[in-house]
Amino acid sequence: MATNRTFTMLKPDAVEKGYIGAILEKISASGFRIVAMKLTQMTTADAQSFYAIHSERPFFADLVEYMTRGPIVAAVLEKENAVDDFRTLIGATNPADAAEGTIRKMYAESISANAVHGSDSDDNAAIEAAFHFSGREQF
Numbered sequence: 687m688a689t690n691r692t693f694t695m696l697k698p699d700a701v702e703k704g705y706i707g708a709i710l711e712k713i714s715a716s717g718f719r720i721v722a723m724k725l726t727q728m729t730t731a732d733a734q735s736f737y738a739i740h741s742e743r744p745f746f747a748d749l750v751e752y753m754t755r756g757p758i759v760a761a762v763l764e765k766e767n768a769v770d771d772f773r774t775l776i777g778a779t780n781p782a783d784a785a786e787g788t789i790r791k792m793y794a795e796s797i798s799a800n801a802v803h804g805s806d807s808d809d810n811a812a813i814e815a816a817f818h819f820s821g822r823e824q825f
C-alpha cells in the first residue's frame with residue numbers, strides 16, 4: 687500500500703482541555719509520522735474558506751464560531767494508507783457513534799466540538815495541508 691499524507695487539526699475544544707500531548711502520543715503510537723505541525727488560530731475568513739463545502743449547512747455559522755474561538759494544532763501526517771487509517775483512528779464524526787478507543791470517543795464532547803479533523807480524501811489532504819503550510823514547512 688502506498689505511503690501518503692493526511693491533514694489534521696486538533697480543534698479548539700481539545701486544545702482548551704489540554705489534550706494536545708495525549709492526542710499526539712496516540713497519533714505517533716499509531717504509526718503516523720508528523721511531517722508538519724503548528725499551533726495557530728483560524729480567522730473567521732480562514733474558517734469560512736476552509737469549510738466552504740459546508741456553507742449551506744444549518745450548522746455552518748456555529749462551526750465557524752467554534753473553529754475560531756481559540757488556538758488549534760494543524761499538522762500533516764504521513765503513513766501507509768494515511769487518509770483512511772487516520773479516519774479509522776479518529777472515529778465517527780459524532781463521538782456518540784465513535785468506536786471504543788478512537789480519539790473522538792476518548793476526547794470529543796459532541797458532534798460539533800469533536801476534538802479532531804481528518805481529511806476525507808488524498809486530494810482534500812493536499813488542499814488542506816497547503817491551506818495551512820508552505821512547501822518549506824512540510825518535511
Ligand code: CMP
Pocket residue numbers: 740745749779797798799800802803804
Ligand atoms: P469535521 O468532519 O472535521 O469537519 C466538518 C465539521 O462540521 C465536523 O467535523 C463537525 O465539527 C461539524 N459538523 C458536521 N456535522 C455536524 C452536525 N450535524 N451538527 C453540527 N456540526 C456538525
